[in-house]
Amino acid sequence: xxxxxxxxxxxxxxxxxxxxxxxxxxxxxxxxxxxxxxxxxxxxxxxxxxxxxxxxxxxxxxxxxxxxxxxxxxxxxxxxxxxxxxxxxxxxxxxxxxxxxxxxxxxxxxxxxxxxxxxxxxxxxxxxxxxxxxxxxxxxxxxxxxxxxxxxxxxxxxxxxxxxxxxxxxxxxxxxxxxxxxxxxxxxxxxxxxxxxxxxxxxxxxxxxxxxxxxxxxxxxxxxxxxxxxxxxxxxxxxxxxxxxxxxxxxxxxxxxxxxxxxxxxxxxxxxxxxxxxxxxxxxxxxxxxxxxxxxxxxxxxxxxxxxxxxxxxxxxxxxxxxxxxxxxxxxxxxxxxxxxxxxxxxxxxxxxxxxxxxxxxxxxxxxxxxxxxxxxxxxxxxxxxxxxxxxxxxxxxxxxxxxxxxxxxxxxxxxxxxxxxxxxxxxxxxxxxxxxxxxxxxxxxxxxxxxxxxxxxxxxxxxxxxxxxxxxxxxxxxxxxxxxxxxxxxxxxxxxxxxxxxxxxxxxxxxxxxxxxxxxxxxxxxxxxxxx
Amino acid sequence: xxxxxxxxxxxxxxxxxxxxxxxxxxxxxxxxxxxxxxxxxxxxxxxxxxxxxxxxxxxxxxxxxxxxxxxxxxxxxxxxxxxxxxxxxxxxxxxxxxxxxxxxxxxxxxxxxxxxxxxxxxxxxxxxxxxxxxxxxxxxxxxxxxxxxxxxxxxxxxxxxxxxxxxxxxxxxxxxxxxxxxxxxxxxxxxxxxxxxxxxxxxxxxxxxxxxxxxxxxxxxxxxxxxxxxxxxxxxxxxxxxxxxxxxxxxxxxxxxxxxxxxxxxxxxxxxxxxxxxxxxxxxxxxxxxxxxxxxxxxxxxxxxxxxxxxxxx
Numbered sequence: 044x045x046x047x048x049x050x051x052x053x054x055x056x057x058x059x060x061x062x063x064x065x066x067x068x069x070x071x072x073x074x075x076x077x078x079x080x081x082x083x084x085x086x087x088x089x090x091x092x093x094x095x096x097x098x099x100x101x102x103x104x105x106x107x108x109x110x111x112x113x114x115x116x117x118x119x120x121x122x123x124x125x126x127x128x129x130x131x132x133x134x135x136x137x138x139x140x141x142x143x144x145x146x147x148x149x150x151x152x153x154x155x156x157x158x159x160x161x162x163x164x165x166x167x168x169x170x171x172x173x174x175x176x177x178x179x180x181x182x183x184x185x186x187x188x189x190x191x192x193x194x195x196x197x198x199x200x201x202x203x204x205x206x207x208x209x210x211x212x213x214x215x216x217x218x219x220x221x222x223x224x225x226x227x228x229x230x231x232x233x234x235x236x237x238x239x240x241x242x243x244x245x246x247x248x249x250x251x252x253x254x255x256x257x258x259x260x261x262x263x264x265x266x267x268x269x270x271x272x273x274x275x276x277x278x279x280x281x282x283x284x285x286x287x288x289x290x291x292x293x294x295x296x297x298x299x300x301x302x303x304x305x306x307x308x309x310x311x312x313x314x315x316x317x318x319x320x321x322x323x324x325x326x327x328x329x330x331x332x333x334x335x336x337x338x339x340x341x342x343x344x345x346x347x348x349x350x351x352x353x354x355x356x357x358x359x360x361x362x363x364x365x366x367x368x369x370x371x372x373x374x375x376x377x378x379x380x381x382x383x384x385x386x387x388x389x390x391x392x393x394x395x396x397x398x399x400x401x402x403x404x405x406x407x408x409x410x411x412x413x414x415x416x417x418x419x420x421x422x423x424x425x426x427x428x429x430x431x432x433x434x435x436x437x438x439x440x441x442x443x444x445x446x447x448x449x450x451x452x453x454x455x456x457x458x459x460x461x462x463x464x465x466x467x468x469x470x471x472x473x474x475x476x477x478x479x480x481x482x483x484x485x486x487x488x489x490x491x492x493x494x495x496x497x498x499x500x501x502x503x504x505x506x507x508x509x510x511x512x513x514x515x516x517x518x519x520x521x522x523x524x525x526x527x528x529x530x531x532x533x534x535x536x537x538x539x540x541x542x543x544x545x546x547x548x549x550x551x552x553x554x555x556x557x558x559x560x561x562x563x564x565x566x567x568x569x570x571x572x573x574x575x576x
Numbered sequence: 577x578x579x580x581x582x583x584x585x586x587x588x589x590x591x592x593x594x595x596x597x598x599x600x601x602x603x604x605x606x607x608x609x610x611x612x613x614x615x616x617x618x619x620x621x622x623x624x625x626x627x628x629x630x631x632x633x634x635x636x637x638x639x640x641x642x643x644x645x646x647x648x649x650x651x652x653x654x655x656x657x658x659x660x661x662x663x664x665x666x667x668x669x670x671x672x673x674x675x676x677x678x679x680x681x682x683x684x685x686x687x688x689x690x691x692x693x694x695x696x697x698x699x700x701x702x703x704x705x706x707x708x709x710x711x712x713x714x715x716x717x718x719x720x721x722x723x724x725x726x727x728x729x730x731x732x733x734x735x736x737x738x739x740x741x742x743x744x745x746x747x748x749x750x751x752x753x754x755x756x757x758x759x760x761x762x763x764x765x766x767x768x769x770x771x772x773x774x775x776x777x778x779x780x781x782x783x784x785x786x787x788x789x790x791x792x793x794x795x796x797x798x799x800x801x802x803x804x805x806x807x808x809x810x811x812x813x814x815x816x817x818x819x820x821x822x823x824x825x826x827x828x829x830x831x832x833x834x835x836x837x838x839x840x841x842x843x844x845x846x847x848x849x850x851x852x853x854x855x856x857x858x859x860x861x862x863x864x865x866x867x868x869x870x871x872x873x874x875x876x877x878x879x880x881x882x883x884x885x886x887x888x889x890x
Contacts, residue, residue, distance in 0.1 A: 099794055131797035144788035149810050149885055158806075159796050194886045210796070 046217045046250040047073040047096065052110035054095055065091040065105055066274040073218060073250040080253045080261045083271035084496035089254045093220050097137050098127045115217060133163050136211035140223040142203035146195040153191030156210045163214055178209040182239060201232035208239065215247060222254045229360035230523065234567035237263050256496060258301045259569035262286055270294045300498045302526040304568060306549040309533050314351030317517035318372065318485050321346055323381035325367050341367040343541045349485065349517040356520045356532030356549065364541040365521050369487050373407055374398055386484065403433055406478035410490035412470035416462040422473050423458030429481045447476040451506060468499035472506065479510060487519045492527060504531050525568045529553060537561045584878055588871050595867040596648065599860055600641050654857030663861035666846060673743045674842035677834065678827050680762040685769035686820060693777025698804060700782055708774055715771025720830050724764045724837035731760060741839035761838040765830050769823045776819040780812035813884045821877040828866050
């Protein structure tokens with residue numbers, strides 16, 4: 044019996060959007076006790092579908108023009124606001140991608156769960172508290188009595204998502220909508236949350252609509268799968284059918300684009316050493332009123348070398364110190380101690396003036412291409428700025444920028460346009476061109492493909508590998524994603540809590556991990572559906 | 577937390593010392609000699625020198641400063657050159673009307689502006705919103721003295737419902753006469769603050785309403801009213817409280833003008849009279865007093881941030 048039936052749902056986009064409908068003719072069902080995964084890339088309409096079911100889509104911007112959304116037989120497009128509010132929380136609940144922003148930062152988490160009971164039940168304050176503690180215990184939060192009084196910023200990402208799940212499930216709704224609930228989490232946390240959702244769903248016989256872009260996650264959790272593209276469902280069926288024998292070419296392409304956990308054969312790099320760190324340490328801390336205050340060791344004694352033409356991956360979860368290493372090497376933060384050798388010269392303690400001439404040797408591409416380009420400057424202005432600062436004439440710089448546009452697969456007239464006129468993948472190409480314009484010896488990619496859709500991700504990875512070869516770059520590739528690391532890194536270093544726990548050739552580490560933490564990370568990577576699996 | 581509060585309170589001391597130094601120097605270095613003003617147009621050079629000697633104005637400036645600070649610490653702000661009364665006594669006599677005017681003005685402004693701004697934000701783009709924005713621009717643009725006379729013309733002279741001028745103390749003459757007299761000056765003075773605070777509230781609430789946790793609250797089935805009061809307002813409060821603090825600082829300027837327009841015997845009038853007469857001790861005392869009030873308000877605002885937002889911990 045289905046708890047949710049969406050039939051021929053079409054939702055109109057406002058005039059002037061890039062297409063007339065956000066979603067078109069969408070028909071799907073969520074059965075009791077089953078998990079339906081809706082998979083798609085950004086702009087596919089998967090979130091609009093979810094928000095339409097919750098009645099949370101802004102009806103002025105996203106107007107449903109035809110179809111029905113039946114929740115347990117009741118068409119939610121046909122009911123008034125009061126009834127809709129009653130259904131939300133009681134019959135259907137939702138959890139979101141980013142648990143930090145989805146929780147109110149100024150209210151205690153226990154009170155936020157309790158609010159659900161306050162809205163929908165007549166329980167007294169103490170009865171509510173008991174129920175909240177139960178719900179928190181149910182999602183396996185440690186010491187719920189104490190955590191009740193915490194604020195969201197005092198919890199970890201995984202704990203926050205557990206709070207969200209506890210909140211969504213307090214009233215035992217029949218339908219849970221999960222919008223990319225593990226995308227913002229570390230891989231080991233993601234594995235735990237996926238397991239938790241699946242356990243609770245089985246235990247309570249709930250229907251779940253699970254939105255994701257990640258086929259790995261689909262393989263872990265789904266009973267049924269619907270694949271969306273440009274607002275339409277292109278394929279749906281059981282997880283075995285869709286993953287095992289995808290019929291639609293788009294599904295096939297998406298599945299093929301998921302990076303495999305099996306590292307390809309790579310040649311051993313023999314170029315000269317371009318970058319080396321020796322006992323690199325970074326501690327953060329504030330001097331207390333009397334001597335040392337609280338000190339956080341972000342990076343502990345890290346030694347690494349990268350040769351020209353080689354890619355070294357630094358893999359780790361949030362807080363592992365991997366980005367701090369990159370920032371110390373870039374001297375965006377000052378290392379506490381240790382050496383950073385660029386072509387043999389130690390830059391770890393150079394003053395800003397002396398450092399300047401070294402800046403061009405190391406360039407970085409950041410995670411978020413939306414925020415790392417100045418929105419008020421044309422792409423060309425952003426690219427030529429660096430070389431011109433280092434003495435190139437404007438005409439030469441422009442000529443080089445035009446060449447680089449072709450290298451990164453964009454047309455040279457892109458230089459005249461502004462960043463917002465490009466897609467995420469194109470912007471990341473622009474960021475790569477901007478870095479290359481400085482003719483660096485070392486390129487740092489800090490989660491450079493993490494914000495991109497999986498099909499775009501594969502292309503940008505290819506591009507990075509291509510420019511590494513073409514310009515004989517020493518590349519430092521920082522990522523939390525083991526699948527991505529497998530595909531692009533010659534060697535990897537696994538970091539945990541500021542320490543390097545394991546390092547070696549990628550294929551060796553993946554085939555035969557030595558450290559427990561590495562093993563845990565590899566085991567947690569979702570849906571190991573690579574060609575060999 | 578306690579440590580932060582102690583540090584924050586202690587940090588006001590160097591600020592106050594700096595303010596004192598500036599106040600002292602600014603007036604000493606300004607052109608014009610109070611001794612010759614006191615001596616009058618027909619005084620001889622000896623008369624002026626004698627008066628200067630009496631006032632201590634011929635001593636080296638460092639000595640003057642130290643002498644001044646020493647008495648300051650004992651709560652002595654000096655004596656008025658003209659009336660011969662202690663400055664603290666003069667301030668004490670005039671403080672009540674000003675304090676009452678400031679208090680009623682800022683209370684009225686907050687009570688009107690915050691709901692207005694919130695409503696405008698909630699109905700952003702609607703007629704209500706446009707009206708509030710229009711009022712804001714207007715409120716910023718009209719000077720206090722112009723608005724004061726317009727309101728006097730309408731409510732006192734034409735309608736005759738409120739008095740033209742004067743002040744009645746709520747402590748000695750009762751709350752009724754007090755409100756009767758304070759309403760017009762208070763409303764006049766509050767218009768600009770209503771404009772300022774409403775605008776800031778609107779911007780802040782609009783921003784907060786876009787946040788993910790507002791969506792979460794809707795997903796819980798919470799009503800729009802409760803979403804505004806419970807989730808949006810407290811998150812929007814920090815910039816609004818900041819602007820209220822700035823408002824209180826700006827209020828000091830407004831009070832001077834308003835007290836003149838409505839003939840209220842407060843500190844504003846005292847400032848005006850002292851400046852015109854170059855009565856140094858009074859001017860110094862008043863600037864110091866207002867500065868210290870402002871430092872104190874800033875302290876309160878900084879400390880209130882930590883109550884409003886648990887993430888703010890120093």
